[in-house]
Amino acid sequence: MTRPHVVFLGHGAELTGPPILLGHLVAGLAATGGYDLTVITARSGPLLDQYAASARTSSLGPSREPFGRTSAALRRIGAERTVAPLQDWSRRRLTRKAPPADLVYVNGATPPTADLLRALDPPRSTPVVLHVHELDIGLRLNLDDDRRRMLFDRADHVIAASGAVARLLVGGHGLAEDRLTTCPEFVDTAAIHPLAPEAARATAGIPVDALVVGSVGLPDWRKDPDHLLRAVQHLRTIHPALDPWVLWVGGEPASADGRRAADEARRLGLADRFRHVAHQDRPDRLLGALDVFALPAREDALPLAALEAGAAGLPIVCFRTGGVADLCDLGAGTTVAYPDTAAFAGAVAALLANPAERARVGAAAQALVRSQHDSAVGVARIQAVVDATLEAAGR
């Protein structure tokens, strides 16, 4: 019997949540031996090699958009109208090299994945699964009406990356519940190996006996390191004895976002207590420096960084603005209303001040992530959706 051919469309192959998860998914499906797999990404990146170990792989290149430099030059000379057709042509050329798909899996509701799907233009008889990792900012602000409508109209089935995404899709976008399955994000829990606290803190330049709260991710507006810094400043006023350090891992300190975070730390009088470590291929190693993992994001579907922190046995504090809140409600940490900085500070302080409680909540987080968010569990959930969709389409 011929193995079904599944074509994955991704926005990129960089070391961020959805591309990392796609790597786990492709590897997991390939390991079953039951699928023929192709991965097409709009942007290349370090994960392409990992994808290539399990699937035929291609990408449009390293630019943020196809023919990036040519497109910029065309815009400079006023030939803006020629850019979209040129880019569409390059997408069509790439996607049509792939053998006909039995199922198209769109990993993320983003402009690049929408454009790839439009270019691939699979026949109506070919089912499409849309995996939504985005919340309101991503769906309403980053995706225009045309692309959003096309993605949701074309999808035969939708996978929500967390309960928060599912609630938004049903309540905010009117998606029928029977078209939706929640498959929470997952990580390879066996691969999480934090350094010992002494080594991790030495790497980050933090005293070994300090209390440390921190996070992992791009230090951008959505992840909002400023909010964590404001919370810690507030914490120092209400619990001066705790005087924690703040560690942010990810992004680039010299970038505009990195400099903004450093400026905020300086304004808040935290410059000597704030450490920003640039992106690491193994951010889990520096989780060993933390006592509490903080997720100050305005919204985040279910960041892998938080799952890795849970797998490392760290208690979590977050705003009730995304999927991690569900994890905390099950015992992995504390959730407070957005944007209540004082409450966030209070939740962090309560954990920092009580080592036994930190250990108890951290152990609960670890157990939850290992049982519910390990890649073996996560891949099996998605595989069930893929198989059911293929079966419904008679493939």
Place this chain on the structure above:
Amino acid sequence: MYLLELLRGLDRSGLRFTVVLLRGGELLGELQDLAEVRVVGEPVDTAVARPQRRAEEPARVRARRAQLADLDDVDLAIVNTAWSIQALPWLPEPPRRLVSVVHELGAGVAGLLDRPALAALLASDGFVAGCSAVAAMLEDDLGVAAHRIDLIPYGVAQRPVDLAPVDRTQLDAADDAFLVVAAAVPDRRKGPDLFVHLAAAARRRRPDIAWAFRWIGAADDDPRLADALADRALLGAGDAVRFVPPTPDLRNVLAAGDAFVLPSREDAFPLAAVEAALAGLPLLCFASGGIGDLVEPDGGALVPYPDLDAMADVLAVWHDVPATRSSAGAAARDRARRNHDAADHARAFDAAVLRGLHRPPVPSG
């Protein structure tokens, strides 16, 4: 805007002015009416620029030098903003005298200038600070001797003195709303996102008040507002917060409000606050930068950065006790009239910086 107002106010008799700009902008035409202007382009930011952009920089520097090659006999160079010191090496000869007008606070100077540029700035013969916070920063953080600093308070054109507040419908605000206004370009430093959070905090703490928050300086579709607009949606504050395009009639637009707030993360001395004071509004800002010169002791309130709840509480008091806001507004207006007149600033600048340079015009024929 500062440079434009300064050029308008200075006695330019017997002087030849050349303005070298790192970039153009909407004021270019007005500047060209007052002086010869050359736009040479921004220096590359080596920390974030792509390799190709960095590689192109030497050629760009050569082009800038060629553009300024005839400026080889400069009596006085006035560097307007510390950042602009980076244009100094592009002059063919050092000027006989260098005066730097510093508008930035700590992050704007020590944090943004590289070591050579900072050294060039500190080698200035004199400095002008428009507010005490910048003077203190120069002295305390950068080690500039006090006698090298002229503190000349910022000013704005005082006319028209009589106000004609616009109708609130222009701001899409009801007559019975408590109208909180801000005015600034919508960059992150000025805090349009914090303005949105302030509106949400005010409504959370005092839901009984009909709040209307209006930021003058950018329309709702301005891409620089993307973050603030996303926050507005997340916080459900769309009905309370609006962004309004810039207006040439700023003072009368501000005068339609009940209170002025500027939630800048960092601001040496926002001239919009002077405009608001001249419009008779009480002023509410964070206790950072130099705005305290205008606000304290009785022209409004300063709260610690970033305490938005405290800001919301001040606004609620001003709503509940109108006499407090009107007395604060009157005090702010009096101080703005007394201390922050652009004509006074230009006269003092002339005396401190241009002294000895004015030459009698050569008789024609």
